[in-house]
Amino acid sequence: MRTNKLGRTGLFVSELCLGTMTFGGTGEVWSKIGSLQQSEAEALVKTAVDRGINFIDTADVYSGGLSEEITGQALHGLGIARHDVVLATKAFGETGPGPNTRGSSRVHLIEACKASLKRLKTDYIDLYQLHGFDPATPIEESLRALDVLVSHGHVRYVGVSNWAAWQIAKALGISERLGLARFESLQAYYTVAGRDLERELVPMMRSEGVGLMVWSPLAGGLLSGKYGRDAQGEQGSRRTAFDFPPVDKDRAWDVVDALRPMAERRGVSVAQIALAWLLHQRAVTSVIVGAKRVDQLEDNIAAASVDLTAEEMDAIDRVSALPAEYPGWMFARQGEVRRRQLAGEPRAEMR
Numbered sequence: 081m082r083t084n085k086l087g088r089t090g091l092f093v094s095e096l097c098l099g100t101m102t103f104g105g106t107g108e109v110w111s112k113i114g115s116l117q118q119s120e121a122e123a124l125v126k127t128a129v130d131r132g133i134n135f136i137d138t139a140d141v142y143s144g145g146l147s148e149e150i151t152g153q154a155l156h157g158l159g160i161a162r163h164d165v166v167l168a169t170k171a172f173g174e175t176g177p178g179p180n181t182r183g184s185s186r187v188h189l190i191e192a193c194k195a196s197l198k199r200l201k202t203d204y205i206d207l208y209q210l211h212g213f214d215p216a217t218p219i220e221e222s223l224r225a226l227d228v229l230v231s232h233g234h235v236r237y238v239g240v241s242n243w244a245a246w247q248i249a250k251a252l253g254i255s256e257r258l259g260l261a262r263f264e265s266l267q268a269y270y271t272v273a274g275r276d277l278e279r280e281l282v283p284m285m286r287s288e289g290v291g292l293m294v295w296s297p298l299a300g301g302l303l304s305g306k307y308g309r310d311a312q313g314e315q316g317s318r319r320t321a322f323d324f325p326p327v328d329k330d331r332a333w334d335v336v337d338a339l340r341p342m343a344e345r346r347g348v349s350v351a352q353i354a355l356a357w358l359l360h361q362r363a364v365t366s367v368i369v370g371a372k373r374v375d376q377l378e379d380n381i382a383a384a385s386v387d388l389t390a391e392e393m394d395a396i397d398r399v400s401a402l403p404a405e406y407p408g409w410m411f412a413r414q415g416e417v418r419r420r421q422l423a424g425e426p427r428a429e430m431r
Contacts, residue, residue: 093365103151135168208238268293271354335354355386357393
């Protein structure tokens with residue numbers, strides 16, 4: 081299992097991260113994703129750690145906090161040293177009644193962090209992330225609250241999830257101006273069948289040194305190989321019970337058709353090829369994998385050993401490429417000569 085630096089920090093995390101959304105199963109939405117209880121969750125945590133994963137991600141809204149409780153108890157029950165894992169959680173969603181139990185206000189973030197620390201049975205959180213963008217709270221207020229948590233030692237690093245590029249860039253500017261802890265990571269949706277973040281977010285992350293954690297790398301199971309134009313999956317499976325995130329199905333089936341022969345040649349699953357494609361992307365720091373069973377997790381972990389050839393990467397890129405969109409196509413047209421200059425190509429070729 082390879083490790084990568086998280087953003088501009090000195091913290092190294094495994095290229096695969098164990099997601100805990102399947103832990104608990106409390107609530108209408110979360111019960112459709114997974115309902116693993118303590119012993120089942122501990123089996124997944126043990127498998128992940130034994131196979132070299134040092135990164136675990138959860139959130140205070142997963143199953144109403146039960147996912148955090150199960151995760152914290154699993155680390156204690158298995159006797160895993162706290163310093164051997166990088167523990168990440170998120171705050172933003174509604175955690176109780178009343179207008180101040182949601183969002184990214186100072187009040188909610190500080191209270192939410194205290195509650196997460198208690199549920200996780202830990203003195204500190206390695207990576208504390210804003211789970212969404214709060215239009216009701218000034219970004220500066222949220223950043224100051226996160227900086228307080230870092231200063232007090234409750235949180236080591238801060239990140240963000242599901243923000244736009246301009247929002248993150250604005251926040252980074254505020255942090256720089258005020259000397260506050262900055263966002264070191266973005267947790268975002270990214271799959272070979274949904275490459276939208278390549279338009280704005282990837283260029284911003286490369287420019288500003290922000291790490292990328294990928295959620296739902298198999299598009300909610302759509303790229304597992306169990307689905308296709310003529311195969312809709314078993315009754316009760318993730319996509320049949322909860323059709324999320326939204327995906328252009330026609331493009332997804334084209335992608336699956338391209339991945340399947342690559343998987344068959346290697347004797348591996350389609351899911352492994354889809355995950356391997358993500359692990360080949362320069363912008364990716366860690367890919368979050370979740371599972372309901374140990375064998376599913378083992379299959380996902382095996383993707384770290386899959387090397388795709390340049391020809392295969394080109395083939396996947398062609399079938400999954402985003403449609404041209406302004407101003408991207410204008411950047412490509414106007415910047416071609418300068419890119420060739422950067423590459424050191426002979427003057428005669430720069431026409």
